Amino acid sequence: MYVLLHAPFIFANDLSNPIFASMSTPTSAPNFWKEIPRPAFILAPMEDVTDTAFRELVLKISNPKMLHVLFTEFTSVEGMAHPVGRKKVTERLIVSQEERELLQKSGVKLVAQIWGKTPEHFKSAAEYICSEYDFDGIDINMGCPVKNVVKNGCCSALIGTPELAKEIVLATKEGSSIPVSVKTRTGLKEHVTEKWMETLISVNPAALTLHARTQKMQSEKPAEWGEIAKAVAVRNHLAPHIPFYGNGDVFSVQKGLDYTQTYGVDGVMIGRGIFQDPWFFNEQVHTPDESERMKTLLDHVRIFERNWNDQKNFNILKRFFKIYVRDFNGASTLRAQLMETRNPGDVYRLLSAYTS
Numbered sequence: 424m425y426v427l428l429h430a431p432f433i434f435a436n437d438l439s440n441p442i443f444a445s446m447s448t449p450t451s452a453p454n455f456w457k458e459i460p461r462p463a464f465i466l467a468p469m470e471d472v473t474d475t476a477f478r479e480l481v482l483k484i485s486n487p488k489m490l491h492v493l494f495t496e497f498t499s500v501e502g503m504a505h506p507v508g509r510k511k512v513t514e515r516l517i518v519s520q521e522e523r524e525l526l527q528k529s530g531v532k533l534v535a536q537i538w539g540k541t542p543e544h545f546k547s548a549a550e551y552i553c554s555e556y557d558f559d560g561i562d563i564n565m566g567c568p569v570k571n572v573v574k575n576g577c578c579s580a581l582i583g584t585p586e587l588a589k590e591i592v593l594a595t596k597e598g599s600s601i602p603v604s605v606k607t608r609t610g611l612k613e614h615v616t617e618k619w620m621e622t623l624i625s626v627n628p629a630a631l632t633l634h635a636r637t638q639k640m641q642s643e644k645p646a647e648w649g650e651i652a653k654a655v656a657v658r659n660h661l662a663p664h665i666p667f668y669g670n671g672d673v674f675s676v677q678k679g680l681d682y683t684q685t686y687g688v689d690g691v692m693i694g695r696g697i698f699q700d701p702w703f704f705n706e707q708v709h710t711p712d713e714s715e716r717m718k719t720l721l722d723h724v725r726i727f728e729r730n731w732n733d734q735k736n737f738n739i740l741k742r743f744f745k746i747y748v749r750d751f752n753g754a755s756t757l758r759a760q761l762m763e764t765r766n767p768g769d770v771y772r773l774l775s776a777y778t779s
Protein backbone atom coordinates (compact mmCIF):
# COMPACT_ATOMS: atom_id res chain seq x y z
CA MET A 424 0.00 0.00 0.00
CA TYR A 425 1.32 3.43 -0.88
CA VAL A 426 1.16 6.32 1.47
CA LEU A 427 -1.43 8.78 0.28
CA LEU A 428 -1.42 12.38 1.16
CA HIS A 429 -4.79 13.65 2.15
CA ALA A 430 -3.81 17.27 1.89
CA PRO A 431 -6.54 18.69 -0.33
CA PHE A 432 -4.56 21.85 -1.01
CA ILE A 433 -0.98 22.43 -1.85
CA PHE A 434 -0.01 26.02 -1.80
CA ALA A 435 1.38 27.45 -4.95
CA ASN A 436 4.91 26.41 -5.67
CA ASP A 437 5.71 25.80 -2.02
CA LEU A 438 8.52 23.38 -2.63
CA SER A 439 10.03 24.12 0.77
CA ASN A 440 6.89 22.68 2.32
CA PRO A 441 7.96 19.30 3.79
CA ILE A 442 4.70 17.70 2.60
CA PHE A 443 5.43 18.72 -0.95
CA ALA A 444 9.08 17.76 -0.74
CA SER A 445 8.12 14.24 0.38
CA MET A 446 5.90 13.97 -2.69
CA SER A 447 8.54 14.88 -5.18
CA THR A 448 9.47 12.27 -7.74
CA PRO A 449 12.36 10.08 -6.59
CA THR A 450 13.92 10.72 -9.94
CA SER A 451 17.49 10.97 -10.91
CA ALA A 452 16.57 12.38 -14.33
CA PRO A 453 15.56 16.05 -14.46
CA ASN A 454 11.98 16.85 -15.41
CA PHE A 455 12.36 17.38 -19.17
CA TRP A 456 8.82 18.79 -19.31
CA LYS A 457 10.18 21.91 -17.63
CA GLU A 458 13.00 22.23 -20.14
CA ILE A 459 11.18 21.89 -23.46
CA PRO A 460 10.18 25.05 -25.35
CA ARG A 461 6.94 26.84 -24.66
CA PRO A 462 4.57 26.47 -26.42
CA ALA A 463 5.36 22.80 -26.80
CA PHE A 464 3.89 20.76 -29.64
CA ILE A 465 3.24 17.12 -28.78
CA LEU A 466 2.02 14.21 -30.87
CA ALA A 467 -0.68 12.36 -28.90
CA PRO A 468 -0.37 8.68 -27.98
CA MET A 469 -2.53 6.72 -30.43
CA GLU A 470 -3.14 2.99 -30.47
CA ASP A 471 -2.14 1.35 -33.76
CA VAL A 472 -0.76 4.68 -34.95
CA THR A 473 2.18 5.95 -32.89
CA ASP A 474 4.43 2.89 -33.08
CA THR A 475 8.15 3.23 -33.74
CA ALA A 476 7.58 3.10 -37.52
CA PHE A 477 5.16 6.03 -37.64
CA ARG A 478 7.19 8.00 -35.11
CA GLU A 479 10.28 7.55 -37.28
CA LEU A 480 8.38 8.84 -40.29
CA VAL A 481 7.01 11.83 -38.36
CA LEU A 482 10.50 12.67 -37.10
CA LYS A 483 11.77 12.63 -40.68
CA ILE A 484 9.17 15.06 -42.05
CA SER A 485 8.78 17.40 -39.06
CA ASN A 486 10.73 20.44 -37.94
CA PRO A 487 12.12 19.84 -34.44
CA LYS A 488 11.30 23.48 -33.68
CA MET A 489 7.63 22.51 -33.99
CA LEU A 490 7.64 19.01 -32.48
CA HIS A 491 8.89 18.45 -28.97
CA VAL A 492 7.43 15.23 -27.54
CA LEU A 493 6.27 11.89 -28.92
CA PHE A 494 4.41 9.14 -27.07
CA THR A 495 4.22 5.37 -27.49
CA GLU A 496 0.88 3.59 -27.80
CA PHE A 497 -0.65 2.80 -24.39
CA THR A 498 0.86 -0.30 -22.81
CA SER A 499 -0.86 -2.42 -20.16
CA VAL A 500 0.89 -2.70 -16.80
CA GLU A 501 -1.29 -5.73 -16.03
CA GLY A 502 0.10 -7.42 -19.17
CA MET A 503 3.61 -6.39 -18.22
CA ALA A 504 3.19 -8.05 -14.82
CA HIS A 505 2.93 -11.49 -16.47
CA PRO A 506 6.08 -13.04 -17.92
CA VAL A 507 4.10 -14.43 -20.88
CA GLY A 508 1.96 -11.34 -21.50
CA ARG A 509 4.94 -9.04 -21.15
CA LYS A 510 6.56 -10.10 -24.41
CA LYS A 511 3.44 -9.27 -26.38
CA VAL A 512 2.49 -5.98 -24.72
CA THR A 513 6.01 -4.58 -24.71
CA GLU A 514 6.02 -4.65 -28.53
CA ARG A 515 4.44 -1.24 -28.00
CA LEU A 516 7.58 -0.01 -26.28
CA ILE A 517 9.97 -0.93 -29.08
CA VAL A 518 12.14 1.93 -30.28
CA SER A 519 14.12 1.18 -33.42
CA GLN A 520 17.75 2.18 -33.78
CA GLU A 521 16.73 4.49 -36.64
CA GLU A 522 14.13 6.23 -34.49
CA ARG A 523 16.60 6.50 -31.61
CA GLU A 524 19.14 8.24 -33.84
CA LEU A 525 16.54 10.72 -35.08
CA LEU A 526 15.44 11.45 -31.52
CA GLN A 527 19.01 12.12 -30.50
CA LYS A 528 19.67 14.34 -33.49
CA SER A 529 16.47 16.36 -33.13
CA GLY A 530 16.25 16.55 -29.34
CA VAL A 531 12.61 15.39 -29.46
CA LYS A 532 11.59 13.55 -26.28
CA LEU A 533 9.87 10.17 -26.13
CA VAL A 534 7.41 9.13 -23.42
CA ALA A 535 6.15 5.61 -22.67
CA GLN A 536 2.44 5.56 -21.91
CA ILE A 537 1.06 2.94 -19.52
CA TRP A 538 -2.39 1.99 -18.29
CA GLY A 539 -4.02 -0.42 -15.85
CA LYS A 540 -5.58 -0.42 -12.39
CA THR A 541 -3.18 -2.09 -9.94
CA PRO A 542 -0.76 0.26 -8.18
CA GLU A 543 1.79 -2.52 -7.57
CA HIS A 544 1.79 -3.31 -11.28
CA PHE A 545 2.32 0.35 -12.13
CA LYS A 546 5.30 0.38 -9.80
CA SER A 547 6.86 -2.77 -11.26
CA ALA A 548 6.14 -1.60 -14.82
CA ALA A 549 7.88 1.70 -14.07
CA GLU A 550 10.88 -0.16 -12.63
CA TYR A 551 11.02 -2.41 -15.70
CA ILE A 552 10.72 0.50 -18.14
CA CYS A 553 13.46 2.44 -16.38
CA SER A 554 15.84 -0.52 -16.26
CA GLU A 555 15.24 -1.92 -19.76
CA TYR A 556 14.55 1.12 -21.94
CA ASP A 557 15.69 4.65 -22.55
CA PHE A 558 12.51 6.75 -22.39
CA ASP A 559 12.48 10.36 -21.27
CA GLY A 560 9.28 9.97 -19.26
CA ILE A 561 6.38 7.74 -18.29
CA ASP A 562 2.79 8.87 -18.76
CA ILE A 563 -0.26 7.35 -17.09
CA ASN A 564 -3.35 7.01 -19.27
CA MET A 565 -6.38 8.26 -17.32
CA GLY A 566 -8.32 9.22 -20.42
CA CYS A 567 -9.13 6.29 -22.70
CA PRO A 568 -12.95 5.98 -22.90
CA VAL A 569 -13.15 2.55 -24.59
CA LYS A 570 -15.93 0.49 -22.98
CA ASN A 571 -14.02 -2.69 -22.10
CA VAL A 572 -11.17 -0.76 -20.57
CA VAL A 573 -13.49 1.47 -18.57
CA LYS A 574 -15.67 -1.44 -17.37
CA ASN A 575 -12.51 -2.86 -15.88
CA GLY A 576 -11.84 0.30 -13.85
CA CYS A 577 -8.90 1.50 -15.98
CA CYS A 578 -8.00 4.71 -17.81
CA SER A 579 -10.81 7.31 -17.74
CA ALA A 580 -12.67 5.19 -15.14
CA LEU A 581 -9.99 6.35 -12.68
CA ILE A 582 -11.60 9.81 -12.73
CA GLY A 583 -14.40 8.14 -10.73
CA THR A 584 -11.97 6.54 -8.24
CA PRO A 585 -9.72 9.44 -7.28
CA GLU A 586 -8.08 7.73 -4.28
CA LEU A 587 -6.97 4.84 -6.51
CA ALA A 588 -5.84 7.32 -9.17
CA LYS A 589 -3.62 9.06 -6.62
CA GLU A 590 -2.27 5.75 -5.38
CA ILE A 591 -1.38 4.82 -8.95
CA VAL A 592 0.53 8.05 -9.57
CA LEU A 593 2.48 7.63 -6.33
CA ALA A 594 3.24 3.97 -7.03
CA THR A 595 4.49 4.79 -10.53
CA LYS A 596 6.66 7.58 -9.19
CA GLU A 597 8.06 5.22 -6.58
CA GLY A 598 9.16 2.79 -9.30
CA SER A 599 10.41 5.43 -11.73
CA SER A 600 13.67 7.28 -12.12
CA ILE A 601 12.22 9.42 -14.95
CA PRO A 602 9.38 12.00 -14.80
CA VAL A 603 5.83 10.63 -14.42
CA SER A 604 3.02 12.60 -16.06
CA VAL A 605 -0.73 12.04 -16.47
CA LYS A 606 -3.01 12.41 -19.51
CA THR A 607 -6.70 12.60 -18.71
CA ARG A 608 -10.16 13.97 -19.49
CA THR A 609 -12.42 16.51 -17.80
CA GLY A 610 -14.84 14.02 -16.23
CA LEU A 611 -16.99 10.93 -16.76
CA LYS A 612 -20.53 11.96 -17.68
CA GLU A 613 -20.12 15.59 -16.60
CA HIS A 614 -17.11 17.89 -16.42
CA VAL A 615 -15.54 17.79 -12.96
CA THR A 616 -12.46 19.58 -14.20
CA GLU A 617 -11.49 21.68 -11.20
CA LYS A 618 -11.99 19.00 -8.56
CA TRP A 619 -10.20 16.40 -10.68
CA MET A 620 -7.25 18.73 -11.31
CA GLU A 621 -6.96 19.37 -7.56
CA THR A 622 -6.86 15.61 -7.03
CA LEU A 623 -4.10 15.05 -9.57
CA ILE A 624 -2.10 18.08 -8.51
CA SER A 625 -2.11 16.76 -4.93
CA VAL A 626 0.25 13.97 -6.03
CA ASN A 627 2.50 16.32 -7.98
CA PRO A 628 2.80 14.76 -11.46
CA ALA A 629 5.72 15.92 -13.64
CA ALA A 630 3.20 17.27 -16.19
CA LEU A 631 -0.51 17.12 -16.96
CA THR A 632 -2.28 16.87 -20.30
CA LEU A 633 -6.01 17.49 -20.35
CA HIS A 634 -8.22 16.32 -23.21
CA ALA A 635 -11.13 18.76 -23.17
CA ARG A 636 -13.87 16.14 -23.28
CA THR A 637 -15.59 13.88 -20.78
CA GLN A 638 -15.48 10.11 -21.13
CA LYS A 639 -19.06 10.22 -22.38
CA MET A 640 -18.17 12.68 -25.14
CA GLN A 641 -15.68 10.15 -26.59
CA SER A 642 -14.18 12.14 -29.50
CA GLU A 643 -17.42 13.03 -31.21
CA LYS A 644 -18.56 16.29 -29.64
CA PRO A 645 -16.32 19.34 -30.05
CA ALA A 646 -13.59 19.71 -27.42
CA GLU A 647 -14.53 22.28 -24.78
CA TRP A 648 -11.46 24.42 -24.27
CA GLY A 649 -13.28 26.53 -21.68
CA GLU A 650 -12.70 23.53 -19.38
CA ILE A 651 -9.00 23.76 -20.10
CA ALA A 652 -9.02 27.42 -19.04
CA LYS A 653 -10.61 26.33 -15.74
CA ALA A 654 -7.94 23.66 -15.27
CA VAL A 655 -5.16 26.15 -15.99
CA ALA A 656 -6.58 28.46 -13.33
CA VAL A 657 -6.43 25.61 -10.78
CA ARG A 658 -2.88 24.77 -11.85
CA ASN A 659 -1.81 28.42 -11.63
CA HIS A 660 -3.24 28.71 -8.15
CA LEU A 661 -2.06 25.43 -6.66
CA ALA A 662 1.02 24.36 -8.57
CA PRO A 663 2.32 26.76 -11.23
CA HIS A 664 5.47 24.64 -11.52
CA ILE A 665 3.56 21.75 -13.17
CA PRO A 666 3.68 22.04 -17.00
CA PHE A 667 0.16 21.83 -18.39
CA TYR A 668 -0.92 20.88 -21.92
CA GLY A 669 -4.26 21.10 -23.69
CA ASN A 670 -5.62 18.51 -26.09
CA GLY A 671 -8.63 18.33 -28.37
CA ASP A 672 -9.40 19.46 -31.92
CA VAL A 673 -6.16 21.28 -32.62
CA PHE A 674 -5.99 20.89 -36.38
CA SER A 675 -3.27 23.42 -37.28
CA VAL A 676 -0.11 24.89 -35.82
CA GLN A 677 -1.74 28.32 -35.92
CA LYS A 678 -4.65 27.05 -33.84
CA GLY A 679 -2.13 25.55 -31.39
CA LEU A 680 -0.37 28.90 -31.07
CA ASP A 681 -3.68 30.77 -30.67
CA TYR A 682 -4.95 28.32 -28.03
CA THR A 683 -1.72 28.57 -26.07
CA GLN A 684 -2.23 32.34 -25.89
CA THR A 685 -5.95 32.23 -25.21
CA TYR A 686 -6.08 29.44 -22.65
CA GLY A 687 -2.70 29.79 -20.93
CA VAL A 688 -1.46 26.24 -21.52
CA ASP A 689 2.23 25.46 -21.89
CA GLY A 690 1.58 23.72 -25.18
CA VAL A 691 -0.80 21.56 -27.16
CA MET A 692 -1.13 17.87 -27.92
CA ILE A 693 -2.24 16.88 -31.41
CA GLY A 694 -4.07 13.63 -32.14
CA ARG A 695 -6.20 13.37 -35.25
CA GLY A 696 -4.62 16.49 -36.76
CA ILE A 697 -1.81 14.25 -37.97
CA PHE A 698 -4.33 12.22 -40.02
CA GLN A 699 -5.32 15.35 -41.91
CA ASP A 700 -1.72 16.40 -42.37
CA PRO A 701 1.28 14.15 -41.66
CA TRP A 702 3.46 17.27 -42.21
CA PHE A 703 1.59 18.99 -39.36
CA PHE A 704 4.69 19.73 -37.26
CA ASN A 705 6.27 22.37 -39.49
CA GLU A 706 6.45 26.15 -39.23
CA GLN A 707 4.66 26.73 -42.53
CA VAL A 708 1.72 24.70 -43.79
CA HIS A 709 3.28 22.20 -46.17
CA THR A 710 1.37 21.24 -49.32
CA PRO A 711 3.21 18.29 -50.85
CA ASP A 712 2.65 17.38 -54.49
CA GLU A 713 1.58 13.94 -55.68
CA SER A 714 5.15 12.68 -56.03
CA GLU A 715 6.15 13.72 -52.50
CA ARG A 716 2.97 12.21 -51.09
CA MET A 717 3.60 8.85 -52.78
CA LYS A 718 7.29 8.80 -51.87
CA THR A 719 6.36 9.43 -48.24
CA LEU A 720 3.77 6.66 -48.32
CA LEU A 721 6.36 4.28 -49.76
CA ASP A 722 8.85 5.32 -47.11
CA HIS A 723 6.26 4.64 -44.43
CA VAL A 724 5.56 1.15 -45.79
CA ARG A 725 9.28 0.38 -45.98
CA ILE A 726 9.83 1.52 -42.39
CA PHE A 727 6.83 -0.55 -41.27
CA GLU A 728 8.19 -3.60 -43.09
CA ARG A 729 11.70 -3.14 -41.69
CA ASN A 730 10.34 -2.93 -38.15
CA TRP A 731 7.54 -5.40 -38.12
CA ASN A 732 7.90 -7.73 -41.07
CA ASP A 733 5.01 -10.18 -40.47
CA GLN A 734 4.74 -9.42 -36.77
CA LYS A 735 2.05 -6.75 -37.16
CA ASN A 736 -1.16 -6.76 -39.13
CA PHE A 737 -0.50 -5.09 -42.49
CA ASN A 738 -4.05 -3.66 -42.50
CA ILE A 739 -3.03 -1.19 -39.80
CA LEU A 740 -1.28 0.70 -42.60
CA LYS A 741 -4.50 1.26 -44.52
CA ARG A 742 -5.52 4.10 -42.25
CA PHE A 743 -2.42 5.92 -43.51
CA PHE A 744 -3.08 5.28 -47.20
CA LYS A 745 -6.06 7.60 -46.91
CA ILE A 746 -3.84 10.26 -45.41
CA TYR A 747 -1.26 10.36 -48.17
CA VAL A 748 -3.38 9.60 -51.23
CA ARG A 749 -5.48 12.72 -51.63
CA ASP A 750 -5.59 16.10 -53.31
CA PHE A 751 -4.44 15.01 -56.78
CA ASN A 752 -6.06 13.69 -59.95
CA GLY A 753 -6.75 9.96 -59.73
CA ALA A 754 -6.26 9.88 -55.96
CA SER A 755 -9.57 8.16 -55.22
CA THR A 756 -8.95 5.34 -57.75
CA LEU A 757 -5.45 4.77 -56.40
CA ARG A 758 -6.75 4.82 -52.85
CA ALA A 759 -9.29 2.13 -53.69
CA GLN A 760 -6.53 -0.01 -55.25
CA LEU A 761 -4.31 0.45 -52.21
CA MET A 762 -7.14 -0.71 -49.98
CA GLU A 763 -7.00 -4.06 -51.82
CA THR A 764 -3.30 -4.62 -51.13
CA ARG A 765 -2.32 -7.45 -48.77
CA ASN A 766 1.34 -6.87 -48.09
CA PRO A 767 4.18 -4.35 -48.67
CA GLY A 768 5.08 -6.08 -51.98
CA ASP A 769 1.61 -5.28 -53.38
CA VAL A 770 2.11 -1.61 -52.47
CA TYR A 771 5.56 -1.44 -54.05
CA ARG A 772 4.20 -2.97 -57.28
CA LEU A 773 1.25 -0.61 -57.41
CA LEU A 774 3.42 2.43 -56.80
CA SER A 775 6.39 1.35 -58.91
CA ALA A 776 6.01 4.46 -61.07
CA TYR A 777 6.99 6.57 -58.06
CA THR A 778 10.08 4.64 -57.03
CA SER A 779 12.43 5.84 -59.75
Ligand SMILES: Cc1cc2nc3c(=O)[nH]c(=O)nc-3n(C[C@H](O)[C@H](O)[C@H](O)COP(=O)(O)O)c2cc1C
Pocket residue numbers: 467468469470471472495496497536564566567606634642646670671672673692693694695696
Ligand atom coordinates in the same frame (compact mmCIF):
# COMPACT_ATOMS: atom_id res chain seq x y z
C1 LIG B 1 -6.78 6.05 -33.25
C2 LIG B 1 -6.63 6.67 -31.89
C3 LIG B 1 -5.95 5.99 -30.90
C4 LIG B 1 -5.78 6.55 -29.62
N1 LIG B 1 -5.03 5.89 -28.68
C5 LIG B 1 -4.73 6.52 -27.50
C6 LIG B 1 -3.79 5.96 -26.57
O1 LIG B 1 -3.21 4.88 -26.79
N2 LIG B 1 -3.56 6.66 -25.41
C7 LIG B 1 -4.18 7.86 -25.13
O2 LIG B 1 -3.92 8.46 -24.10
N3 LIG B 1 -5.05 8.40 -26.00
C8 LIG B 1 -5.31 7.78 -27.16
N4 LIG B 1 -6.13 8.40 -28.07
C9 LIG B 1 -6.66 9.75 -27.79
C10 LIG B 1 -5.70 10.84 -28.34
O3 LIG B 1 -4.44 10.75 -27.71
C11 LIG B 1 -6.28 12.26 -28.13
O4 LIG B 1 -6.45 12.47 -26.76
C12 LIG B 1 -7.63 12.42 -28.83
O5 LIG B 1 -7.58 11.96 -30.17
C13 LIG B 1 -8.06 13.90 -28.82
O6 LIG B 1 -7.16 14.69 -29.53
P1 LIG B 1 -7.52 15.23 -31.01
O7 LIG B 1 -8.83 15.94 -30.90
O8 LIG B 1 -6.35 16.10 -31.36
O9 LIG B 1 -7.62 14.02 -31.87
C14 LIG B 1 -6.34 7.83 -29.34
C15 LIG B 1 -7.04 8.51 -30.34
C16 LIG B 1 -7.18 7.96 -31.61
C17 LIG B 1 -7.92 8.73 -32.67
